[in-house]
Amino acid sequence: MVTNITSFGRSGLSDWLMQRVSAVILALYTVFIVAFLLFNPNLDYYTWSGLFSQTWMRIFSLLAFVALAAHAWIGLWTVTTDYLKSTRLRVGVQAVIILGIFVYLVWGIQILWGA
Amino acid sequence: MSNLQVSVYRYNPETDSAPYMQEFQVDTKGRDVMVLDVLHMMKEQDSGLAFRRSCREGVCGSDGMNMNGKNGLACITPLSDVVKNNKLTLRPLPGLPVIRDMVVDMGLFYKQYERIQPYLQNDTPPPAIERLQSPEERDKLDGLYECILCACCSTSCPSFWWNPEKFVGPAGLLQSYRFLADSRDTATSERLSNLEDPFSVFRCRGIMNCVAVCPKGLNPTRAIGKIREMLLADAT
Ligand code: SF4
Numbered sequence A: 001m002v003t004n005i006t007s008f009g010r011s012g013l014s015d016w017l018m019q020r021v022s023a024v025i026l027a028l029y030t031v032f033i034v035a036f037l038l039f040n041p042n043l044d045y046y047t048w049s050g051l052f053s054q055t056w057m058r059i060f061s062l063l064a065f066v067a068l069a070a071h072a073w074i075g076l077w078t079v080t081t082d083y084l085k086s087t088r089l090r091v092g093v094q095a096v097i098i099l100g101i102f103v104y105l106v107w108g109i110q111i112l113w114g115a
Numbered sequence B: 001m002s003n004l005q006v007s008v009y010r011y012n013p014e015t016d017s018a019p020y021m022q023e024f025q026v027d028t029k030g031r032d033v034m035v036l037d038v039l040h041m042m043k044e045q046d047s048g049l050a051f052r053r054s055c056r057e058g059v060c061g062s063d064g065m066n067m068n069g070k071n072g073l074a075c076i077t078p079l080s081d082v083v084k085n086n087k088l089t090l091r092p093l094p095g096l097p098v099i100r101d102m103v104v105d106m107g108l109f110y111k112q113y114e115r116i117q118p119y120l121q122n123d124t125p126p127p128a129i130e131r132l133q134s135p136e137e138r139d140k141l142d143g144l145y146e147c148i149l150c151a152c153c154s155t156s157c158p159s160f161w162w163n164p165e166k167f168v169g170p171a172g173l174l175q176s177y178r179f180l181a182d183s184r185d186t187a188t189s190e191r192l193s194n195l196e197d198p199f200s201v202f203r204c205r206g207i208m209n210c211v212a213v214c215p216k217g218l219n220p221t222r223a224i225g226k227i228r229e230m231l232l233a234d235a236t
């Protein structure tokens, strides 16, 4: 039995499923934002902040941020376990990635509810 | 017709400090022979050249090697399939430790094969004569049982290069599915639970190098997809 403690869900199956679900969420979010920008060619601050003051948009955005964080961690964890053979270096890089993702997540939430 | 230029990987750990490429000129008399025939002609020039072969007809799987950058069986690969500009470069299967020249240590490959328990397991009392299958059940094993374990697929798979101790590899997974798909096997859930970690199956990135090289025309990527489906159905 192959073991691991640093992968997202400790199981290849759950990581695999999460990677696909988060990809779908991110795709929907991207399509929505692009469509919104296309339908509002003269976008100003009020329309933009108006969009983000809606509760449903905040939920949707938060969902996308969390999906992005999970997606990034699963993908980068895979890259580190493929290419970084020294345990110290690998754990070090994984720690930096986790920290980066955490900072971006908190920062994103702050922007969402701060405005 | 000029001689074929062959460049071959040489390494004898007892005498060489590092591997090197040796150049040969081989007169094929203009015939489109198999790469294995060329190796035999080279061995007449230098009897120290080491490579494996047995059946010389694509059945035993012992002469898997890398020919002009692509893995395959030397005995069933005609020169016209691989030679470019009258040049042929031969290297051992990538990613496995070299014992000598073209001979690699297949230990890791066999270890992964062993891990998937490549034998029928059935905990019900044996019937008087044999365990029967319907023709439909038997059909499910087509495209799986034909594997000759030549390792051409696994040694062309980057995921196997990076994690050969943890990722089962296309050959092992094809055989794993061969037993998962067998109606006479009752160990399905134990087999699946041995595969659900992030490496054994899920390190496959679906780039299909394995499918591109299999000399038997088998499709490990498809089998891997089926294992994933079974894991998903079992766990959700
Ligand atoms: S699947 Fe094909 S390439 Fe892989 S070991 Fe079997 S016969 Fe060889």
Ligand code: SF4
Pocket (backbone or CB within 6 Å): B156, B157, B158, B159, B160, B169, B170, B203, B204, B205, B206, B207, B208, B209, B210, B211, B220, B221, B224
């Ligand atoms: S499809 Fe999967 S098993 Fe086949 S070569 Fe690619 S990563 Fe390896």
Ligand code: FES
Pocket (backbone or CB within 6 Å): B052, B053, B054, B055, B056, B057, B058, B059, B060, B061, B062, B063, B064, B073, B074, B075, B076
């Ligand atoms: S010598 Fe047996 S497969 Fe090539």
